[in-house]
Amino acid sequence: MKTGRTWWRPDGFLVYAVAYLVFIYLPVLFLPLFSFNNSKYIAFPLKGFTLKWYQQMLNSPSMLEALMNSIKVGLIVALLSTILGLMAAKAVTRYRLPGRGPVISFIMVPLVIPEIILAISLLILISQADIPLSLWTVGFSHLLLCTPFAMLVLVSRMEGFDRSLEEAALDLGENSWMTFWRVTFPIVLPGIVASMLLTFTISFDEFVLAFFLTSTDATLPIYIWSSLRFPTKIPAVLALGASIFVISFFVVSFAEWLRRRGVKMEATSRI
Amino acid sequence: MDQLTRSDMNSTDRTAAPSTNVGFALRRLFRTSEALRGYILLSPTLLTMIIGLAMPLLVLFTLSFWIQEYLDFIRTFSLKNYFDFFHKPIYGKILFKSIRISGLVTLATVLLAYPMAYFIAFRIQRNKLVWLILITVPFWTSYLLRVFAWKIMLGYNGVINSGLKSLGFITEPLAFLLYNPTAVVITLAHAWAAFAILPIYVSLEKIDRSLLEAARDLGENAFMSFVRVTLPLSMPGVIAASLLVFIPTVGDYVTPSLVGGPSGIMIGNIIQSMFGKALNWPLGAAISVMSMLTVTAMICLFLWGTHSFRRRIA
Numbered sequence: 001m002k003t004g005r006t007w008w009r010p011d012g013f014l015v016y017a018v019a020y021l022v023f024i025y026l027p028v029l030f031l032p033l034f035s036f037n038n039s040k041y042i043a044f045p046l047k048g049f050t051l052k053w054y055q056q057m058l059n060s061p062s063m064l065e066a067l068m069n070s071i072k073v074g075l076i077v078a079l080l081s082t083i084l085g086l087m088a089a090k091a092v093t094r095y096r097l098p099g100r101g102p103v104i105s106f107i108m109v110p111l112v113i114p115e116i117i118l119a120i121s122l123l124i125l126i127s128q129a130d131i132p133l134s135l136w137t138v139g140f141s142h143l144l145l146c147t148p149f150a151m152l153v154l155v156s157r158m159e160g161f162d163r164s165l166e167e168a169a170l171d172l173g174e175n176s177w178m179t180f181w182r183v184t185f186p187i188v189l190p191g192i193v194a195s196m197l198l199t200f201t202i203s204f205d206e207f208v209l210a211f212f213l214t215s216t217d218a219t220l221p222i223y224i225w226s227s228l229r230f231p232t233k234i235p236a237v238l239a240l241g242a243s244i245f246v247i248s249f250f251v252v253s254f255a256e257w258l259r260r261r262g263v264k265m266e267a268t269s270r271i
Numbered sequence: 272m273d274q275l276t277r278s279d280m281n282s283t284d285r286t287a288a289p290s291t292n293v294g295f296a297l298r299r300l301f302r303t304s305e306a307l308r309g310y311i312l313l314s315p316t317l318l319t320m321i322i323g324l325a326m327p328l329l330v331l332f333t334l335s336f337w338i339q340e341y342l343d344f345i346r347t348f349s350l351k352n353y354f355d356f357f358h359k360p361i362y363g364k365i366l367f368k369s370i371r372i373s374g375l376v377t378l379a380t381v382l383l384a385y386p387m388a389y390f391i392a393f394r395i396q397r398n399k400l401v402w403l404i405l406i407t408v409p410f411w412t413s414y415l416l417r418v419f420a421w422k423i424m425l426g427y428n429g430v431i432n433s434g435l436k437s438l439g440f441i442t443e444p445l446a447f448l449l450y451n452p453t454a455v456v457i458t459l460a461h462a463w464a465a466f467a468i469l470p471i472y473v474s475l476e477k478i479d480r481s482l483l484e485a486a487r488d489l490g491e492n493a494f495m496s497f498v499r500v501t502l503p504l505s506m507p508g509v510i511a512a513s514l515l516v517f518i519p520t521v522g523d524y525v526t527p528s529l530v531g532g533p534s535g536i537m538i539g540n541i542i543q544s545m546f547g548k549a550l551n552w553p554l555g556a557a558i559s560v561m562s563m564l565t566v567t568a569m570i571c572l573f574l575w576g577t578h579s580f581r582r583r584i585a
Contacts, residue, residue, distance in 0.1 A: 013390040020387045021405065024464050027420035028409040030430060034423065043428030088316040095309025103313065107320055112514065114522025114566070116539045117559045120546055121327030124334055124556065144323040147316060205414055208524055212546070224415045228529070234419075241416045248411050 032245070035238035042234055053235040057243070060236060066223035067240070070204050073135055073219060077142040078200040084143070085150025085195055086188070093158040094166075108148045118144065119212040126213070133215040141209040146199035153198060157191030197255060201248075335556035344553065352557035362541065362558055366565060369537040372452055373520040374569075376459040380516050381509060383460070384467035388508075389501075392475035403472070410465045418529050421458040425449040425530070450532025458526050463519075467512040474508025475501070499584060506581050514570065521566055538562050 034042050038050035057063060088107060092100055110118060122141050131137065165187070169179040185192075207221035214222060224241075227233035300307060310317075335352055338345040356362050391402045410417070424430045425448040432444035448454065478501060486496035520526075524539035531537065538558065545555025 013386065013394050016386050017390045017402075020383065023383075024406065024409045024461065027424050027461060028412050028417060030423045031412065031416055031420055041428075042423055043426070044430070044433035084316040084319060087312050091309045091313035091316075095305045095312070097309045097313070098306055103317065106325075107316060109320075109324055112518050114519060114539070114562070116522040116524050116542055117331070117563060118324075118327070120542060120555060120559060121331040122323065123546065124552065125327040125330045128330060140323060143319065147319065151316070201411075207415060211524075221413065221415055224413060225525075228415065228419060238416070241413055244413070245411055249408075252411075 031238050032242040035235060035242045037235070040232050040235055042231070042238075053239040054243070056236040057239045062218070063223055063236065063240060066218045066220045069135055069217055070220035073139045073142060074200045074203040077139055077146055077203040078196045081143050081146035081150045081199045082154075082192055082195045084147045085152075085154050085199075086192065088147075088151045089154035089158050090184075093155060094163075107151060110145050111148050115145070115206075115208040116212075119209045122209070123212045133213055135214065135217045135219070137213045138210045138219060139203075141213050142203040142206055145206065145209065146202050149202060150195040150199050153195040154188065154191050157188050157194075161187045193255065193258075197252075331556050332560060334553050335560050337553045339551045339553050342550075352554045353561075355554055356557055356561055362538075362561075365536060365541055366538045366558075366562055368452070369521050369539070369562075370565065370569060372455055372459070372535075372537060373517050373523075375456050376463065376520050377513050377517045379456065379460040380463055380467040381471070381512050384464060384471055384512065385509070388468050388471035388475055392472055392478075403469075406468055407465050414462065415525060415529075417462050418458055418526050421454065421461065421530055422449065425454055425457075449530055450535065452531065452535045454530040454532075455527050455535045455537070458530050459520050459523065462526070463516045466515045470511040470515065471505060471508040474505045474511075478504045503581050503584055506577060510574070510577055513573065517573075518566065518570075522562065 033046075035053050036049050036051070037046050038052070039047040091097065092104060097103065119141065122137070122144075126133065126137055166179055166183050169183045170176065174182065205221060206219075207225060210219045210222055211225065218226070220240075224237050227237045334344070336348050336350070338347075338349050338351055387406070391399055395402055412420075422429070426432070427444050427446060427449070429448070431448060432441070435441045436444065482500055482504070483496055486500045487493070491499065521537075522539045522542075523537065524543055527535050527537040527540055531540075542555050542559055542562070545551050545558065549555075
């Protein structure tokens, strides 16, 4: 971009960008730092290196159970919200629907409503219907939160590809189910993967809905929340946080590697 | 799912002989009515949203007109909760404070994010994706821990106090850093940074670069072409970013609880206490309804404001 070069020296922006990165990274970097600190108090000065908090993390059954709960809820929510999002995305991109606008806005409402209000409304409904609170009620609330995100991701993917590919398959005698499996699905697959990753992440990290809608089974954020009140438990939580960060780094890198390979294969198969 | 696909198949399966007249009529309807097929495909999602969203909000609205009596509700229509809301100034005051805090957070987040988004969109030619990933990486940490990180930063024996002490600027730690509304604003502005950068970046990236060249060729200086071309064209991103930050932060419960202290309480804490310790669900419902109405009004005001601003500068 040549036009911008004359006003502001180019360095000004770079300095700002680096300062901004320091602002968003600095607080977060202290979390792993204290997970290696040989003291149960999260305070300076540091007391030397230790791995005992990682050991304590592995020996804490309640923490590992909360982790498993979050993974279970996250996987089910990711799968269901992506299915719901996919069906909705196909409906709004492939059919002429009367009232399309209002319907989409309605599905998107969970994005523009403070979570605490969604949480208490669901709590009221669930208690009035005499349904016991459990991980299922948490999962249902996460489904509501995640479906709009899944739909947004998938609509953009559905809009991005050439409809005539589907029409060709239909004209060549495939029925619509087989057309979906052999044409639509492979093309939309990157969108499905993106949607699953996104919805899993949202569910995995969601606190307020789970806080109101679970009884005794804790999800990981609930476990973290309750440990934040007991200073002695915090270092092990920080150790878990650091471990999850490293694992998600590898998962995302792997997904990105898959995506690039997919793009390459798409490019070569076109030639 | 199964039923849907079968209906889909019916619509294209033209060789299937009609078994009954009703079946035939239904099949013809499927084949001819695109809207019906679309809505059938949409129905599971729509049904989930009706059960999980429309019904709870309706129940919330109804409950706000009931009255709590010990552990039960008096189920006759009453405006008592709304009277309470307007007569006890604390609720209105805290709602107003929450909106002020979120407004400040939104302003800070968007103002800080804009130059960064501009930098990535216009100054970085290669590896834009690397920069975008660099920005999102800190947000893979749990939200709760990101908020907690500011306790480490601002706390009594935290980063800032220890740093100032070791540099010899202070002898005693500063106690006023944490547990106040400013700490809430800083923490939220940090926690929601990525939500502001991405929409602004997308709208800046979409701008046709030849428009900027045209503005320069027509004699606008760089600053004026930014004000009259780039800024108005990036407004959709700015608006999206503002809403994405403002709406969730108004009702935030975690941050004021962890770093807000007594003076940093927000409306989310009040609502939570009504459903917890204070045990007055109907009043909590009324406060929620009032919060939603106020937030909606603020959003309308904001959209109207940005609309007229855009018209004036464009």
